[in-house]
Amino acid sequence: MASIREVAKAAGVSVGSISRYLNGQQLKATNMEKIKKAIDDLGYQENIIAKGLKNNKSFSVGLLMNNISSRLSMDIVSSIEEVMENAGYSILLSGFEGSPERAVNKIDYLISHAVDGLIIFEADKSWPGMAKLANVKVPVISLNNPSDLPNVDTVLVDDRGSVRRLISHLIAQGHHHIGIITAPQSDYTARERLAGVHEAVRDHPDVKVSTFYGDYSRPSGFEGAQQLINRHIDALFVCNFNMSLGALEYCNRAGVRIDQDLSFSHFDYLDEMSNLISNRLVIQQPAKEIGGMCAERLLDRINHQAKDVGSTFIFDNLIVGLGDDQNAINKPKIITKS
Structure with missing residues (x-):
């Protein structure tokens, strides 16, 4: 060699x-x-082992995900992995499936394996044990959940603002009874999306909102659409991709004509419905950009090249159907801690 x-x-x-x-x-x-x-x-x-000993690095990073199998997670992981591999790093990937206890245990597991940095996806800062991140000696990035710890950077998406814009557009089109299929409000992202709905209708007392609380699954989307359409809504917005598939399935079975009998809009990470529904409003999260930025920020911190540690980076979503600029979502707003 x-x-x-x-x-x-x-x-x-x-x-x-x-x-x-x-x-x-x-x-x-x-x-x-x-x-x-x-x-x-x-x-x-x-010789990675020799290089690691010389530089006091393991050349590995920990990636802790809530739901490893979700479409958004897979896109983000792929983007993170690409950047990290190009920089000579490997990834230790682990999941906690919404369990606060498992999340804290997995953090201990990853730290015990001497990772050089840690990215945590959708772990709530209020969970017991999460405060230990304040004492972690490696760089940490919290993804899709805010953190006020001085050593933790945060990467968010402005879901609240995106939903507010979409619902405002529906109201401007003359819709007066909007159905919402949302996820459990125990999750930060779910709360932000529903808050966007409430902000949009706050100044429109003539607009009625009916809400169904699903569980992220396709069957709950089916049930939610059935219940809400039976309440004679004229527009339906689904806050999650899997539930939107179930809602669409119900519309197809019930003979509900999208864009004729009902306005239908939703989150769609991979634009899977692009050939199924025309003239629709779709919120798409910039998964590739999010993952790439997380990886690059972590590398900057590992190499002591990052400024303003503890900053928050906020991406915009792309709303298909509102004429959004695809390039605009690539530039996150940056909020530094005072």
Whole structure:
């Protein structure tokens, strides 16, 4: 196997330049191209164990997810993994399935495996034991749940604002009885989405809202649509992708014509319904951008290159049907802690 000196000789650069390149530092573009070519031509492979001992790093990061099998989670994991692998890091992935106790135990498990950083997806800061993150010695990012701990960065999506805009649009179109299928209000994201509904109708006393509380499942979406449509709603908004599939299934079975008998709008992470419903309003979360930003921020903190530790980054959603700019969601708003 080629040595780092042989790579440096083939690329025509110093050993120090090779080392900086392997550690993710930026060099002149021409030098980076030469180094990459030399590494590929010589089949050079780093000794990760030796590198980790030298730099006091494990070159692994922990990723703790609420629901590993959800479509949004899979997209985010894929994006995080791509960035991390390009930087020479591996991922230890674990799930807690909505259990506060499991979440805290999994944090201990990941920390005990000497991860260099930690990303936690949808774990509530109020859960018993979560305060221990204040004393964790590695960088931490809380995804989809706010944190007020000074050493924890937060990455959020403005679901409340997106839902408010969508419901306001329905009201402007003349809808007066809007059905909402929402998720359990024990979750931060579910609370934010329903809050967006209430904010939109606050100044419209003539608009009635009927709410069905589902459980994120397709069957609960089916039942919710059945109950709400029987209450003679003229618009239906579903706060979750899986429940929207169930609601659509009920409409198909009951002969309810979307956009004729009923306005139908929903969250759709992968735009699965793009060929099924035309002229619809769909809220899409920028999963790829979220995952990429989380990974890049974590790497900056691991390499001591991050500014304003403890900041909050807020992405906008794309609302299909309202003429949103796809590029706008790639630039999160940044709120720094005072």
